[in-house]
Amino acid sequence: MPLLLELYLRFFYVGLFSVGGGLATLPFLREMGEKTQWFTPTQLSDLVAVSESTPGPMGINMATYVGYTTAGIPGSIVAVLGEIAPALVIIVLISRVLAKFRSNKYVDYAFYGLRAASTGLIAVSCLSVAQLALFKTDVFSATGNFFAAVNYWALALAAVIFVGLRVFKKVHPIVFIALGAAAGIAFHLVSGQ
Numbered sequence: 001m002p003l004l005l006e007l008y009l010r011f012f013y014v015g016l017f018s019v020g021g022g023l024a025t026l027p028f029l030r031e032m033g034e035k036t037q038w039f040t041p042t043q044l045s046d047l048v049a050v051s052e053s054t055p056g057p058m059g060i061n062m063a064t065y066v067g068y069t070t071a072g073i074p075g076s077i078v079a080v081l082g083e084i085a086p087a088l089v090i091i092v093l094i095s096r097v098l099a100k101f102r103s104n105k106y107v108d109y110a111f112y113g114l115r116a117a118s119t120g121l122i123a124v125s126c127l128s129v130a131q132l133a134l135f136k137t138d139v140f141s142a143t144g145n146f147f148a149a150v151n152y153w154a155l156a157l158a159a160v161i162f163v164g165l166r167v168f169k170k171v172h173p174i175v176f177i178a179l180g181a182a183a184g185i186a187f188h189l190v191s192g193q
Contacts, residue, residue: 003071004078010036011063011082019118022051022058026125029062038070045132049184053177059083134158153187 001009010032018025026048033039039047051061060080067079101107131137133154140149161180164171 004074006036007067007070007075008078008082011067011079012085014063015059015083016086018059018121019114021118021122022062023125024118024121025059025062026128027121029066030128032066038066041128041132045129048129053181153190157183157187 014025014028014032018028026044029044029047030041033041033044047062047065048058051058051065054061060083063079063083064076067076069075071078098107134151136149136151140146143149157180160183161176164176164179
């Protein structure tokens with residue numbers, strides 16, 4: 001299969017089934033990375049950090065990045081088109097019939113179920129990102145020692161950010177993004193990871 005077609009179809013699949021926003025795409029992207037080897041789990045966690053801190057929808061930012069690193073500018077365009085195509089088609093179809101069926105209890109039940117499904121996808125995504133950031137699975141696999149596998153630098157950074165968010169509630173989020181990036185660079189230099 002040609003690479004651009006594969007990019008389109010894989011991101012069409014992600015866009016079709018990842019209900020709930022950018023974080024809901026993570027389980028699908030993780031599976032894509034394992035099957036295609038286009039990116040590693042570590043690169044995926046970096047991609048989440050960059051996508052969260054840059055303007056625009058997270059899913060689109062990730063599609064742009066993966067498409068670009070895989071097939072250049074045409075790849076980024078095709079991946080983004082694949083990501084947004086299902087939503088466009090579904091919204092157009094739903095908008096034509098939703099007004100008629102909005103008071104239908106089965107439609108309400110379906111939307112209620114979609115909220116639960118998207119919550120589950122986001123929870124799995126958060127756990128996988130936390131695992132990548134706070135736990136060295138390769139060290140645990142090699143030694144079996146849980147305490148040797150904990151990334152204490154990342155855990156300390158997460159604790160500082162958590163406390164900072166609670167104490168400095170009125171500070172603009174961009175300040176936390178910049179401080180988090182600076183701290184991440186500093187911890188990387190100090191810890192050599």
